Amino acid sequence: MPELPEVETVRLGLLPYLKNKTIKYVEVLYPKHSHLSEIKNQKILDIKRKGKYLIFCLEDYYLISHLRMEGKYFINESIDSLKKHDLVKFYLDDDILIYNDVRRFGVFYLLNKDSDIYNIYPLNKVGSEPFDIKDEELLKKLEGRKDKIKTALLDQSVISGLGNIYVDEVLFLSKINPNRLSSSINKDEVKSIITSSIEVLNKAIKEGGSTIKSFTAFNGEVGHFQNSLKVHGKDDLRCDVCLNYIERIKIGGRSTYYCPTCQKLNKDQKIYGITGGFSSGKTTVINILKKLDESxxxxxAIYKELFDSSNELRREIKKHFKTLDRIKLSKIIFNSKIENEKLKEITHKYILRELFLRIEKDNSKRIFVEVPLLFEGSYNKLFDKTITVLESDEVHQRILKSKNFSIEEDELRNKSQISKLEKSKMSDLILYNNSSISNLEKEVKKLIKELC
Ligand SMILES: [Zn+2]
Incomplete structure (x- = not known):
């Protein structure tokens, strides 16, 4: 469906062709538009736009056109294959303006020139555009609503000109989760919604709108904004900003795309990533946090669960590795760097999706996530802060011994990782693990205090 940028592109395309031309008469080929045959010898003085409505200013009338799903304008000849969907022909001085509409949902209103068009139907139902809406006006409209922000921004009486594609993009730029309640949006967020809307719409207008389904602006021209989209239609792809996977959900029956990290559902929640070298005591830290009632x-652990429960993941692993036997699998990846990378590539999408699905349902103020290869996998941008557990050599040996690992195995594992010192330099915080577990517990408590 054409949205504001596409309609503006149509207007900008039509204007130089039609301004000051005269519509001599109109041939109507579809009964729904028969009222248009009233137009005779009318000069086109201007073409304006309000929201997604085109307004042809004629000498004695305003002709208001809404393209709905697939309405298009062509000058002279339409493409042969589309001819059967030509519904209206406006005969001009030398040319013919053709209105073509495959789905036939488009509408025309013909109003007398003395009508106060902005205050009567249909334009009175169109809210202010992002270009002219005031912060207070939008805030007030959102405060009184019980729906989700995605649904509210699609309502043309709240703000006009944002359709499904652009609302997704605007919410991404404003870092607002589409599932948030409209009434929970604060003043700063309203400001951000307006600024982002202007940015997205201006960019889309400059690029001639988005050609996603069958939209062509005018005379078959295609738009290019779809190449600049950040989230809409990008499910299964990674977010440009944080590298998490874009999610696709349904809100009010409309496909909605967002990034779970950049657009947190619980916006005040802080998510911390905990990492460290092999046998550094990460899991002990997680167990201490659990004991302290932290989330x-x-x-x-999620990978292990999914390995047993996700048929999709199992199918993908089986397809590539020809086995689901854990021992066989670990042998394959231990002996080949390429196969190791392949397994990570297959699994991390499932793991991240599941992790953030659980986090969105978790109302805790703080969340701690143990991620062994946090920096190696470039997962650091998923977290508000990263924490490295840095153990002393003595503690390292103690943990190795308790796990029954040999020094050779330890060296081999460490080779495939960034060194623990490098990790601690890259992270925001360091948790020292250099004596007993009770001492580590004290360090963890100190860390929580710092995070509060
Ligand atoms: Zn993101």
Missing amino acids: TYSTD
Whole structure:
């Protein structure tokens, strides 16, 4: 469906062709538009736009056109294959302006020139555009609503000109989760919605709108804004900003795309990523946090669960590795860097999706996630802060011994990772693990205090 930028592109395309031309008469080929045959010898003085309505200013009338799903304008000849959907022909001085509409949902209103068009139907139902709406006006409209922000911004009486594609893009730029309640949006967020809307619409107008389905602006011209979209239609792709996977959900029956990290549902929630070298004591830290009633997750534990429960994941692993046997699998990836990367590539999408699905349902103020290869996998941007557990050599040896690992195995594992010192330099906070567990517990408590 054409949205504001597409309609503006149509207007900008038509204007130089039609301004000051005269509509001599109109041939109507579809009964719904028969009222247009009234137009005779009318000069086109201007073409304006309000929201997604085109307004042809004629000498004695305003002709208001809404393209709905698939309405298009062509000058002279339409493409042969589309000819059967030509519904109206406006005969001009030398040319013919053709209105073509495959789905036939488009509408025309013909109003007398003395009508106060902005205050009567249909234009009185069109809210202010992002270009002229005031912060207070939008805030007030949102405060009184019980729906979700995605639904509210699609309501043309709240703000006009934003359709499904552009609302997704605007909410992404404003870092607002589409599932948030309209009434929870604060003044700063309203400001951000307006600024982002102007930015998105201006950019889309400059690029001639988006050609996603069958939209062509005018005379078959296609728009290019679809190449600049950040989230809409990008499910299964990674977010430009944080590298998380874009989610696709339905809100009010409309496909909605968003990034769970950049557009947190619980906006005040802080998510911390905990990492460290092999046998550094990460899991011990997670267990201490659990004991202290903090909310914790482990990507390894999620992987283990999904390995048993997700048919989709199992199918993908089986397809590539020809086995689902854990021992066989770990042998394959231990012996080949390429196969190791392949397994990560297959699994991390499932793990991240599941992790953030659980986090969105978790109302805790703080969330701690154990991610063994946090920096190696470039997961650092998913977290508000990263924490590295840095153990002393003595503690390292103690943990190795308790796990029954040899020094050779330890060296081999460490080789495939960024060194623990490098990790601690890259992270925001360091948790020192250099004596007993009770001492580590004290360090963890100190860290929580710092985070508060
Ligand atoms: Zn993101």
